[in-house]
Amino acid sequence: MEEFTLKTFIFYGFALTTVASALLVVTVRNIVHAAFSLMVTLFGVAGLYVFLQADFLAATQVIVYVGGILVLILFGVMMTSGRLEMRIHIERGQLLLGGAVALVLLMLLLTVIANTPAWKNRIDDGTELPPTTERIGELILNGPFLLPFEVVSVLLLVALIGAALISRKEVRD
């Protein structure tokens, strides 16, 4: 067992926050509450990225998710839900079945995680790595990921145009 340091404490704090808020996301009846819980979760994940020494990734997570996607989600909530529909209906049977499947899946995943030899005893030795931003920039714009990067750019463009096309009101003359 590793020693219980401040760093470890903070890590567990992030981990718990993330899991707990995620739990809230899926259980809270009010959809707006769920959205805010999701924000907490995303922040938690961003914190975990920091622990993984992925600083650029953590920043991106906060900017894109919290700053973009979450706002988008909230817009969606506002545009589609009347006040009465703010509450999420959950049927008991569906809840049970879904819960069962999810539980089995979780057990399965945990089993796999526990039993895969290559993943055992991989301890974060705490070595400081250089900031990743420069290297990522190098890899993306002047390295093997140039093509995927461009493809993803195009994909984003397509998604934007597609989203605009789908969501706009059809003009009938």
Next chain:
Amino acid sequence: MVVPLISFILLCPLAAFAVFGILGLANKRFPRQDYLSTAAMLIALACSFLLLREVVPSPEAHTVDWLSLGNVTFSMGFYLDSVTVIMLIVVTLVSSLVHIFSMGYMHDDPRYPRFFAYLSLFSFSMLFLVVSDNLLGIYIGWELVGLCSYLLIGFWFEKDSAANACKKAFLTTRVGDVGMFIGMMMLFTKFQTLSLYGEDGIFTLAASQLTTGDMVWLSIAGVLIFCGAIGKSAQMPLHTWLPDAMEGPTPVSALIHAATMVAAGVYLTARMFPILTETSSLVIAYVGGITALVAATIAIVRFDIKRVLAYSTISQLGYMMLAIGAGSYVAGLFHLTTHAFFKALLFLGSGSVIHAFHAMHAHAHDDEKHDHEHADDEEYILGSEIPPDQDMRNMGGLRHKMPITFITMLIATLSISGVPFIFSGFWSKDKILAGVLGRAMEWNSIHHYILFVIALLAAGITAFYMFRLIFMTFFGEPRNQEMHEMAHESPLSMTVPLIVLALLSFPAVNTLWFNKDYVKPPQQSHLHAPTHAQLAPDTKTGGTGVALSLFGVSEAVAAEEDAGQGTQDVHGDDGHHGSAHTAHTIAMVLSIIVAGLGIFLSWLFYHRRALSAESVATTFRPVYNLFWHKYYFDEFYDGVLVALTVWKARLFARFDGSVVDGIVNGVGLVTRDILAAFVGFFDNRVVDGLVNRVAKITWAIGGRIRRIQTGAIQTYLFVVLVGIVLLILIFRVL
């Protein structure tokens, strides 16, 4: 040289027919078609004369394989001997003259081009028949000339009588042709060939293979083939079509129904001469003899000028048959030739007379129509009413009006009557009589004595009725003044053929037959040998010597050639010269006597009117009626054969109506009401039920299964996840 000549002879008329027949179909009147058709015939005629020189030395045959059926190969080819060449000349000559004559006679006919096309086709067919070296070729030509005869008799098919006559001719000859075909098949079965000449020909095989035991069989085959000749040459009892065939245009009567086609039967019989047995020969001789006599007696009482000539033709054809049946091969063919010329002449002459009355005919048409309605009330017998322009009772005194026609017809009449020495008919008829009598004396055969008497009688009657015709037509006072005024001599195109034919009625132009080396009868002796050998001694001990002394007048030329005739019958036996000689003398004297007697009686009856024909007719009423009704042949055929056929047809019709229709209707009823109902039930219940059941089951299954497709995304996702979980579990476990 022979092959191109024969090709020309055959192809000229064929080409004329093909070209003008097609043009005729298109109903185009080709300019100068008549001249071109005639020219084609004249070329054929010239070629025939050229051929005469070529073939004299020896017979020539050219054959090609035609079609192979299994092991049997039928060949087509031609065989040329002296007889063929003479026939070719006869056919082409008469045909050419008839062509020329028709240019005048048929000129105003609306179907003038078609007429010439038919004439060309006929000429081709007849020539093909003549030159063929095998029975198949002969049969093809045979049927083709039959077809042409049908077409030409019915040329004026608007007339009911013509339409009926052509059908009658076609069907009657068909009866004989069936017999002929059976005979051909008998020969074919035996010899596996239809070729007549050459190493594998029927004649050679018959000579080498047949035994005495085959004689009965061969006799039957011979008689059956002769049946074809009976039909085509209008012998008893199938002669009834020929008088009715006079419904055709007169040139056709001259060409087909007097000179050439009807002679095809004689030609065929002559061709088959080598395989004729004694029995079949006798049958032929009797049929010919009886026909000669019966037809002659009918001719006495006819008033229609063409009918008289028609019966005369039948009678003369009977003569030829008699000659061949009695073994006088050369005499029969000789008579065929001479008869062809003078009978063609007679017919063309009568055509000239009819043509003279023709304008009158149109004029008198209304009256005739009136009469016709009357005639309809009586029982209608084909050809019983006489067109006014052919009725001899309307004629008389025409010799001044139509001198050329009169003189030429008189020559022909003298010839056919057997007026001695300067007319060809005398020589040929005398040769027949001599041949028959010679055979009778030689074999001491009662049959041939009877036949000789019959022939003699027929000769006398022939002279009588022919002069009756002449006297009624050309002498005396005009009986129908109106018609007489209208009569005129025919144009040059019609008189020239008459003159040419008249010249041919003199023996000088028939010298080929007098040259005994030119026509050699085929050998028949091997077939006759057995019986002959028994008969021969009897003839020597017979009373021929007395006859010789009684009729000792000898005529050198005739004797010599008759000696040749004698040897033909008994091959290589010189012992019969005497009897032949005697026979010739007797026959000649007797024939001159009966001919003179006939002419004299005719003169008494119809010119001097010393005797009244009417009173004789009244006295011998039954006999007259018998002759007048043509021995009731037509009545017999109408009353028995036709009635029987009609009765049979009615019976079959009733059978058809009740039994066949009943069965068909019954089957229909059963099918519709029972079978169809059952099938319908099966279809509705079983088949449809099955289909519907399957559909229902499918529907039901589908109804259940579609529930799976909830359309709810979450359900799908749930199932997917369950599937993934299960898969992982399974692979973990395994």
Next chain:
Amino acid sequence: MTLQHYLVISAILFTLGIFAVLTRRNAISILMGIELILNSCNLNFAAFSRFMTPEDISGQIIAIFGIVLAAAEAAVFLAIILAIYREFGSIRPDEVDTLKG
């Protein structure tokens, strides 16, 4: 902190996302579930990158791509939801069942 810590967190997030997708009766909630799932994946990439190949940061780049995809996906998803809402007047997935057999 071992690799397994991260993996467990990731697994929990993933399972919760699945659970949300399966049970929620609101399209936007489903979208949130999907975002959770995507986050768990990205977290996995980052964790594997850190622990399996410390020198190589390709895993992080893939995670960045994942975030980009998530953004695009969210945009399209919301557009679709808006279109559906206009068409059906509801975004309850069980009510949008025109594909029901």
